[in-house]
Amino acid sequence: MTAPTESAPSAANPHALSLPLPQQLTHENVGVALQSSLDRIQSVATSAAPRHTALQVDASALERFDSSALALLLALRRKAHALQWKFAVICLPQGLQALAHVYGVGSLLDTENGTPPPAAA
Numbered sequence: 001m002t003a004p005t006e007s008a009p010s011a012a013n014p015h016a017l018s019l020p021l022p023q024q025l026t027h028e029n030v031g032v033a034l035q036s037s038l039d040r041i042q043s044v045a046t047s048a049a050p051r052h053t054a055l056q057v058d059a060s061a062l063e064r065f066d067s068s069a070l071a072l073l074l075a076l077r078r079k080a081h082a083l084q085w086k087f088a089v090i091c092l093p094q095g096l097q098a099l100a101h102v103y104g105v106g107s108l109l110d111t112e113n114g115t116p117p118p119a120a121a
Contacts, residue, residue: 015051015052015053015054016052016053016054016055016056016086016088017040017041017044017052017054017055017056017085018056018058019037019040019041019055019056019057019058019076020057020058020060020061021033021057021058021059021061021062021069021072022061022062023061023062023063023064024062024063024064024065025062025064025065025066025068025069025072026064026065026066026068026069027066027068030068030069030071030072033072034071034072034075034076037072037076038075038076038079041055041076041079041080041083045083052085053085053086054080054085054086054087054088055076055079055080055083055085055086055087055088056088056089056090057073057076057087057088057089057090058090058091059089059090059091059092059093059096060090060091062091062092062093062096063093065093065095065096067099067103069096070096070099070100070103070105073089073109074105074108077108077109086110087110088110088111089109089110089111090111092109092111097109097111
């Protein structure tokens with residue numbers, strides 16, 4: 001599994017660190033993905049670069065996932081809040097949104113930046 005890498009700041013929020021998720025995020029690779037994500041956030045937070053004020057997690061590539069993906073998102077949310085950054089998830093797959101609601105954590109994942117439109121029938 002390749003670790004997520006930082007992409008350019010969001011056009012909507014130029015102070016957001018955009019963190020893309022991998023195509024697969026399951027119990028098999030969540031540990032590596034979480035550690036690399038936390039390391040990247042910490043590196044950016046402690047750099048001399050302009051101060052970020054938000055973490056935007058991009059889930060657009062995510063195709064295969066289990067509840068481990070929710071654990072990762074919640075850990076990233078905790079890290080963002082500890083840094084006093086805003087937190088948002090964009091393009092969260094509908095299946096993961098449903099899983100978040102089943103587990104009672106859907107309201108913790110700010111997806112106001114949009115999700116992909118439903119597939120045409």
